[in-house]
Amino acid sequence: MFEKTGVAAPEMVLEKFPSVERINRGPVAVVECYQKIPCNPCQTACPLGAIEIGDDINNIPQRDEELCGGCGLCVSKCPGLAIMIVDGSKSPDSVEFRIPYEFLPLPAAGETVLGLDRAGRPLCRAKVLKVLNPPSFDRTPVVTLEVERKYLYTFRNFRREAEEHG
Amino acid sequence: MREVELLIIGSGPAGLCAALSAAESGARALILERSFRPGGQLVKQTHMFFGSERQYASHRGVDIAELLLKKLAEYGERIELMLNATAVGFYEDNVVTVLKDEKEYFKIRAKSVVCATGAFEKSLAFPNNDLPGIYGAGAVQTLMNVYGVRPGNRVLMVGAGNIGVIVSYQLLQAGIEVAAVLDAAPRIGAYLVHASKLARMGVPILTSHTVKEAVGTDCLEAAVVWALDEKFKPIPGTERRFDVDVMCVSVGLSPLNELLAMRGAEMKYVPQLSGLVPLRSENCETGIPGVFVAGDASGIEEASSAMAEGWLAGLCAAAKLGYVPADFEARRREYLSQLENLRSGPVGERIRAGMKLSLLEGGMRDV
Numbered sequence: 001m002f003e004k005t006g007v008a009a010p011e012m013v014l015e016k017f018p019s020v021e022r023i024n025r026g027p028v029a030v031v032e033c034y035q036k037i038p039c040n041p042c043q044t045a046c047p048l049g050a051i052e053i054g055d056d057i058n059n060i061p062q063r064d065e066e067l068c069g070g071c072g073l074c075v076s077k078c079p080g081l082a083i084m085i086v087d088g089s090k091s092p093d094s095v096e097f098r099i100p101y102e103f104l105p106l107p108a109a110g111e112t113v114l115g116l117d118r119a120g121r122p123l124c125r126a127k128v129l130k131v132l133n134p135p136s137f138d139r140t141p142v143v144t145l146e147v148e149r150k151y152l153y154t155f156r157n158f159r160r161e162a163e164e165h166g
Numbered sequence: 167m168r169e170v171e172l173l174i175i176g177s178g179p180a181g182l183c184a185a186l187s188a189a190e191s192g193a194r195a196l197i198l199e200r201s202f203r204p205g206g207q208l209v210k211q212t213h214m215f216f217g218s219e220r221q222y223a224s225h226r227g228v229d230i231a232e233l234l235l236k237k238l239a240e241y242g243e244r245i246e247l248m249l250n251a252t253a254v255g256f257y258e259d260n261v262v263t264v265l266k267d268e269k270e271y272f273k274i275r276a277k278s279v280v281c282a283t284g285a286f287e288k289s290l291a292f293p294n295n296d297l298p299g300i301y302g303a304g305a306v307q308t309l310m311n312v313y314g315v316r317p318g319n320r321v322l323m324v325g326a327g328n329i330g331v332i333v334s335y336q337l338l339q340a341g342i343e344v345a346a347v348l349d350a351a352p353r354i355g356a357y358l359v360h361a362s363k364l365a366r367m368g369v370p371i372l373t374s375h376t377v378k379e380a381v382g383t384d385c386l387e388a389a390v391v392w393a394l395d396e397k398f399k400p401i402p403g404t405e406r407r408f409d410v411d412v413m414c415v416s417v418g419l420s421p422l423n424e425l426l427a428m429r430g431a432e433m434k435y436v437p438q439l440s441g442l443v444p445l446r447s448e449n450c451e452t453g454i455p456g457v458f459v460a461g462d463a464s465g466i467e468e469a470s471s472a473m474a475e476g477w478l479a480g481l482c483a484a485a486k487l488g489y490v491p492a493d494f495e496a497r498r499r500e501y502l503s504q505l506e507n508l509r510s511g512p513v514g515e516r517i518r519a520g521m522k523l524s525l526l527e528g529g530m531r532d533v
Contacts, residue, residue, distance in 0.1 A: 002358065003354055003373075004353060004354065004373045004374075005354075005365060005370075005371055005373075006354060006358060006361030006362045006364060006365035007365045007366075008362065032359075032362070033359065034358060035357065035358045035359070035512075035513075036511040036512050037216060037357050037359075037511060038217055038218070038470070038507065038508045038510070038511055038513075038514065039216040039217060039218075039223060040217075040218050040223065041218075041219070041223045041224035044218075044219055044223075044224075045224075056507065056510055056511070057217070057218050057507050057508070057510075058507075058510055058511025058512070058513075077214075078214075078224075079213065079215060079223065079224055079359075080216075080357065080359025080360060080362075080363070081359070081363055082359045082362070102339060103338070104339075116366060116367075116368070117366070118365060118366050119365055120365060120366050120368025120369065121368070138214075138224075138225075138226070139226070140214070156366050157367065
């Protein structure tokens with residue numbers, strides 16, 4: 001199905017997630033790279049050596065959940081926008097996501113947006129906590145959102161709601 | 167008649183890297199570019215490139231063009247860039263005829279030539295495919311990203327290869343609705359990370375689908391699509407209508423290399439490389455000594471490979487002219503290993519097969 005729709009199956013997604021115990025300890029990267037393609041900027045970007053691709057740049061990146069500090073430097077470097085940071089340490093009820101978002105206008109901190117799943121279907125409300133867009137991110141802004149914990153494995157995108165900001 | 171050491175035809179990723187590589191070895195190069203601006207297709211690539219650091223991965227194509235042009239300027243007079251200059255003929259005595267500014271017509275004789283002329287978009291046959299509003303995806307990308315022109319309001323993308331999927335994403339970035347992306351193949355051809363970017367924006371990707379017909383009187387008003395069976399035969403009764411004012415056809419590219427055929431290089435149809443390509447050595451040299459090919463003109467691949475081929479072709483073309491730097495062999499091996507690395511994965515399988523078929527006899531040993 002993935003190869004027909006571009007939407008990864010739930011079990012594929014789950015395999016890329018670190019353990020819940022790790023997520024609850026603090027921010028950590030989820031690298032949703034499922035296909036062997038010649039690409040390795042995530043490995044190059046990581047200051048901790050937590051993402052390993054190896055000599056063959058076609059290898060699928062392996063993220064070490066213990067080495068990864070969740071700094072997020074890889075998020076805006078991935079040409080496929082396939083990396084996000086999850087952090088379950090802030091609250092028992094919600095999870096913080098940091099996702100790349102290349103659309104204008106950018107949301108503002110405090111704004112409520114519509115959370116979407118991997119097929120772009122509306123999922124939940126999400127609260128924008130922070131929007132980072134420094135020159136070093138090279139026009140791939142990273143948005144931090146607070147999302148109900150039950151959407152940990154399904155939340156992946158968001159849409160600003162025109163009617164709220166019209 | 168003007169005489170030059172090295173003539174490079176085309177200033178896209180392959181041509182620019184070939185010029186830099188040759189100049190680094192000490193050769194002097196003239197680059198012909200038919201457009202009013204250098205950079206080839208790089209100038210409209212607003213997305214980040216794949217590959218490794220050595221091919222500027224994670225940089226946007228448009229910025230890579232800037233970066234290469236800045237490097238070019240460092241070589242001063244050793245590299246000359248001639249814009250609005252189309253190479254229209256390539257003759258046996260290595261004379262290239264040039265049409266400049268659409269009015270001056272003159273000859274240049276080169277000791278060595280790198281043909282880096284790129285590719286052109288393939289088309290698709292269906293009723294009414296000549297209605298205004300039906301574009302090549304590359305044309306829409308140029309309109310949008312280079313000239314800031316909205317091609318329309320609602321788009322149907324035909325082709326789920328990298329270009330189709332990337333241009334669809336860029337249409338969304340420009341605030342234009344993408345109704346769907348179709349592909350006749352049963353699987354998405356693009357890198358799946360690109361497809362996932364579209365999917366999570368809610369754009370449906372319909373594999374095993376093609377266009378039945380375009381509908382409209384003065385311009386495109388709708389497109390009717392239908393599903394294909396496993397033998398690529400349309401299934402009657404599966405028709406769906408999309409009300410769109412733009413259709414982008416993105417069904418692949420073909421190498422653009424008629425100049426080499428005219429010069430007498432041995433050409434071969436290699437489906438894995440998407441068309442007619444010149445036979446060449448491992449060093450990108452065609453069967454005609456001193457005549458090289460690099461980038462999409464030698465077979466359709468990614469810009470990352472085009473750059474690596476450009477570096478290799480420029481190095482070897484300069485060597486042919488007598489500019490053999492002390493680190494020649496180390497550089498040659500470096501570019502070859504970059505190419506091998508880029509082509510080594512499963513998506514490079516077709517390219518590897520195509521490369522084998524387009525190699526001159528004894529080409530692997532040609533050093």
